[in-house]
Amino acid sequence: MAEVATVENLEQNVREAMARYGNNPARMIEILQDLQDIYGYLSKDLLKEVSRQTEVPLARVYHIATFFKAFTLKPRGKYTIQVCTGTACHVKGSYRVLERLEDVLGVRAGDTTDDLMFTLETVNCVGACALGPVVIINGKYYGHVTPVQVESLIKEYRER
C-alpha cells in the first residue's frame, strides 16, 4: 500500500532516493520511479521537493514526470479498471465498452475519477481472448462484457 505523504517523509524519502543514485540529478528517472513506488503517484508537493533537493528547475522535473507514460501525477483510484483493446477484444467491440466506461465515469482512458474511486486504463491482450471483450477490475476478470452492462457494473463497485 502506498505511503501517505507528510512533509517529513517527503523530505526524507527524496533524500534517500537521491542518495541511492549517488545524489546525481542526471538519474532523475530512477529517482522518480523509486518515489512513485513509495507513494503510488508523483504529487505536486513531491515534485517540488525533488526540484528543491536536486536543484533541477521545477519546469524540468515536471517535463520529465509528464514525458514518460510510466509516471502518473494523479493518485490512482481505489479500483483500477482495465479494458482489453487487444486485437481479439477489439474485434469483438471492446472500444464500445471503453467508450461507455469513459461516459459513465466521466474520464478518459489513463485518467482517474475525481472521487478517486476508479482509474481507467487500456491493456493489450491479457491472454483471455475467447472471453473478449475482457474487462479487469482490480484483478477480477469479466468476460463478454457489453456496453449495456457497464453502468450496473460500475454501480456495483461504487456501492461496495
Added chain:
Amino acid sequence: MVKLTIDGKEVVAREGQTVLEAAQAAGIYIPALCYHHEVKPYTACRLCMVEVTKGKRTRFVTACDYVVADSMVVRTDTEKVKKCRKLVLELLMAQCPNLPQLQELAQIIGVEEVRFSKSNDDCILCGMCVRTCAEVVGLHAIGFEGRGFTRKVCTPFDEPSEPCILCGACSYICPVDVIPVEEVDGYRIMERWHKKSRLVACSKCGKYFMTEDEFRFLQEKTGLPEDRLRICMDCR
C-alpha cells in the same frame, strides 16, 4: 577559416559556425523558426533542412545545428529540399492553422494548400521561449509538458510559475507571437503563464518600467542600491 560552397557560391565561414549562420552571412535564405543566436540550436521546427555533400556522401541535415567543414557542398535550392520544406511547413500549418507568420512563410516557400486535418493549436513547440527563459534569463520558469500529440509548453502544473518575473523575454522571442504581455492598471499580466505583477514606476519620470518581480530579481543579481534601480533606462 572554413571554405565551403552554398548553392554554388563560395563562402568563407568561421570555424564552428553552423550552415545556417554561414548561409545567412552570405545572404542565402534558409527558412528557420526555432533558431536564434542567443540560444542553443534545438532542431525542433525542421524548416531549415538542406542537402549537404561531404566527399561522396550527400545527406539531409538541419542547417541550424550542422557545423561547417572545409570543402563541404551545401544546397538549399534542390527540388528535394524545396519539397521537404513545403511538407514541414504544411504540417506546422495543420497544427496551427491561424498563424500569420506561417502564412507569410507559405507565400515565400510556396505552400498553397494544407492537405492534413487541422488542429487548432497556436504554439509550434519550437521551444524558443523555454530556452530563452532558461539560457538567457536563467530562470527556467516555463517548460514542456507531455510528449507527442499532447506535448505543450506551459508552466509547471499549468499554474503560476514561481520563478517567472514577467520579464517578457519569452514573448519577445516567440517566432509566432503567441505570448501576449499586457499592462493594465499598474500591473503587467501574462495570461499564458497565469502571472501578474505590480509595475514599478521610475522615481524620476514616473513611467512604469518594470515589474516588482523583475525589480527584486535585478536587486539580487546586481546588488545595486534600491534608489539607483528605481530609475528607468531613459532617465539614467
